[in-house]
Amino acid sequence: MSTQAVRNYESDGFLPAADRTPSGYRIYTERHAAALRAYLALVAAFGYGTAGDIMRALHRGDLDAALGTVDRGHVQLVRDRETLEHVRAAIDHLATRAPQPTEATGARSIGELAHLLRLSPATLRAWERAGVLTPTRDPRTGYRVYTPADVRDARLAHLLRRGGYPPTHIATVIRQIRDAGSAETLADSLTHWQAKLTAHGLAMLDAAALLGTYLRMLDLPAHRPVTSGRASASSSS
Numbered sequence: 001m002s003t004q005a006v007r008n009y010e011s012d013g014f015l016p017a018a019d020r021t022p023s024g025y026r027i028y029t030e031r032h033a034a035a036l037r038a039y040l041a042l043v044a045a046f047g048y049g050t051a052g053d054i055m056r057a058l059h060r061g062d063l064d065a066a067l068g069t070v071d072r073g074h075v076q077l078v079r080d081r082e083t084l085e086h087v088r089a090a091i092d093h094l095a096t097r098a099p100q101p102t103e104a105t106g107a108r109s110i111g112e113l114a115h116l117l118r119l120s121p122a123t124l125r126a127w128e129r130a131g132v133l134t135p136t137r138d139p140r141t142g143y144r145v146y147t148p149a150d151v152r153d154a155r156l157a158h159l160l161r162r163g164g165y166p167p168t169h170i171a172t173v174i175r176q177i178r179d180a181g182s183a184e185t186l187a188d189s190l191t192h193w194q195a196k197l198t199a200h201g202l203a204m205l206d207a208a209a210l211l212g213t214y215l216r217m218l219d220l221p222a223h224r225p226v227t228s229g230r231a232s233a234s235s236s237s
Helices: 003-011 030-046 048-059 063-093 110-117 121-130 148-162 167-180 184-218 229-236
Strands: none
Touching: 003 030, 030 048, 030 063, 030 184, 048 063, 048 184, 063 148, 063 184, 110 121, 110 148, 121 148, 121 167, 148 167, 148 184
């Protein structure tokens, strides 16, 4: 790592401010080294933006905000695992298209599907332009109508997109499954994404350990051990 990178990390609030010598040189301590280790581990686990948010929150003394950001990352990992299991359960049915949308088949509007997947309608429209989704149109209103099969494809697209696949690749995977009725491509993608989830979880564990080490050095008030009432009464006696 270059010295300029370290200076930039300090300037951006990812490291605590360094003291200076009389001649103006920065003085870095083991606390700065621990902060750097924690930040780099957080980048591997959560990405640059989230890692930066966590470290800046710590350095302004807002432990709850930092831990809340970490918690949201774990919640997202849980959602990803749930989505993966949902798609796995649907593999045997991916080659079967649903009937035309009716009330009974559970057709959804673009707003309903966006809410279901926690996406924006604009994202679903972009996927349609890329060939990922192929909703029908209500003949009376012209509005998009998503059948259960479309919802299934959208769940798969959401999973693969989070796995880093571009929309063109996702469209190819879904089209192959639709046309050929084969789940081999999907199975390969799911195996790859499962490995990424495992690596992501392990990276979070590594980051938690290094972040805990750094927190003990900061000695924030909320991080100090809480003494029970019984222990306090015992010691005061």
